[in-house]
Amino acid sequence: MQLIDLSTPVDARFWEPEPVRHEPMTPAQGAEHMTGAMREHFGLDLSVDELPDGEFLNNDTFTLTAHTGTHVDAPAHYGSRTEYGGGVPRTIDELPLDWFVRPAFVLDLTAIGSGAATVADLESALDRIGYNPKPYDIALLWTGASARAGTPEYFTKFVGLDGPATEYLLDFGVRVIGTDAFSLDAPFPHIISEYQRTGDRSVLWPAHFTGRRREFCQIERLANLEALPVAHGFQVSCLPVKLTGAGAGWTRAVAMIGDPS
Template identity: 65%
Template sequence: MRMLDLSTPIDAGQWEPEKVTHDIVSPAEGARHMSEEMKLHFGLDFDHTVLPDGELLSIDTLGLTTHTGTHVDAPSHYGTRGPAGRPPRTVDELPLDWFHRPAFVLDVRGVEASTAGADDLRAELARTGYTPQPLDIALLLTGADELVGTKRYFTDFRGLDGGATAFLLDLGVRVIGTDAFSLDAPFTDMIRRYQESGDRGVLWPAHFLGRDREFCQIERLTGLDALPPYGFTVSCYPVKVAGAGAGWCRAVAEIPEN
């Protein structure tokens, strides 16, 4: 079994719409900090210099959203109303068996519009000859990951329209991944089209469908062009953040050697 990392890193050195902070306490600083904490909270005097090299352990403190880096969007991210009027589930409430499943790739790099439609996906499935099975994970290859680390990554990409998203859900898919910043079209594109047409249906149709039909998205994947069209498994368990609308994940493809 060959394993392929499909995740983009959380990197405070890269530009993000929501700034990421990463503060590091070095092992030496950690030793001094521990000594101070032991005295403050437990009344114990401890000379940290007796530790090997005068060091204890490093500590990383990050400030970021759950939508930074590769992550899974939960139904509660889409709004306060869930299917059949029930409260939408948060990321810690989702069934684990959704996130370790056979997967298939939909290459939409040739689609000229800002969103791929259901006909585009049908044509791609016909080209690869694959018939999706219920709970398969669908991966949208847009090529947007080539722009990771730049501002264009957040404005130049291709999404799915509402009909294409519904098409995948009709096939039994419950997790849809993309190598782009969002499963919908870029914010600037959607707002421009709304201002031109007055049609509110162009605003976040893929996300808002989740208010009526329960599903998850994996956003900000990478390396989908290295995958076969099908015949592999994806593991993408989200971090168990209590009550959150999203959780970071380390998405990995498991590809049989043959």
Template identity: 60%
Template sequence: MRVIDLSSAIDAGAWEVDGIKHEVLTPAEGARHMAEGMLRNHGIAFDIADLPDGELLSLDTLTLTTHTGTHVDAPSHYGSMAAYGVPRHVHELPLEWFIGPGVVLDLTDGGVGTIGAERLRRAFADIGHTPSAGEIVLLHTGADRLAGTPEYFTHFAGLDGEATNLLLDLGVRLIGTDAFGLDAPFPHMLSEFQHTGDHSVLWPAHFAGRQREYCQIERLANLGALPAPTGFTVQAFPVKIVGAGAGWTRAVALLD
């Protein structure tokens, strides 16, 4: 089996809207930390010189949002109320949603702004395949080439409401994108709203999740490495964080 990594890294050295704090306790510091803790909490003295090289184990502490790096948005992220009942958190979702046949759509001509339903239909025609229930649809916009830069958060294309609902009408429950978000960039949506006064242009892909239960995988990467638009399995199990609206995932494509 061939495995293709579709995940972007969580990197404290890269530019992020919300920032990342990554603190590292080295193996040597970990040894001292353990010895001090054993003496303080249990009254047991331990000489770290008895450890190989005077080292124990490293420890990483990170401060970040659940929307940093490749992650799955759960229905509770879209709002506190939904037409179908109380939206579920990420730890409550069926694992079966996060493994299944993949379909990648080439939307690299999308530029900056919105991708409509007609553009999706052309993408279906290009590959001779229309997604169906149980399939995981991945949108290859090419936005991941800007990852780690401020432009990554503003220069991409996202789905409008009609395009999102087209996929949901087909029975798709998991939609992925290599962009920062499944909606158009914030400045684009807000500019459209100020120009038109149309509330439907504001986060339509996310707000569609208030009407029908579905999930997104955001901030994917490397979708261009997939050798064909179909014929692979996507696996993107989210981390089980109780009460969270999103969870990090190591998304991969599996090919026989």
């Protein structure tokens, strides 16, 4: 079985609207930290010099949002109330695991460039690969945006979905839609421009707000979709980190190609 990494790294060197802070602790610093903590909390006295090479264990502290890097958006991200179920959206730790290890298919939207893909765009992409999505398939949108990851352009030039296109995928029974772009919606400048042109509130972040009416998740900031050797007939694992009460969780998304035996 071939494993293909579909994840964007969390990298403090990347340009981000909300910058990542990475504070590494060296093994030598770890020794000072550990011995000091032992004295403070347990009254135990241990000298750094007594440790092998005067070192203990390294550590890393990252400060970032749950939407940095490749992550899964939970229904709670879309709003505080829903039009389905009991009206309370589920957080990332409450979602069924079997949504996130499933057969997947990838749609090539790279020719669009930037803006919002429509139902016609998705129908054309499905026709090209000759595939009819099944319930609980994971839909992956290859827009080409991941090539710009780490730059300001990554946040302003990509392809998202309009409202009907989002509904179109959900009508197949899809519960997880992934994209290699910053957002499943079109870029902010495109959305604001469309709203100012039309005055139609339905163009305001429709892919996200659809989640207030229908329960689904989205994976944002995927990568390496161009490396997939087939457009369907493979599985994806994108299990989110269990952040209690959170509207999103990071994931190491992986495509699994071939027979797992």
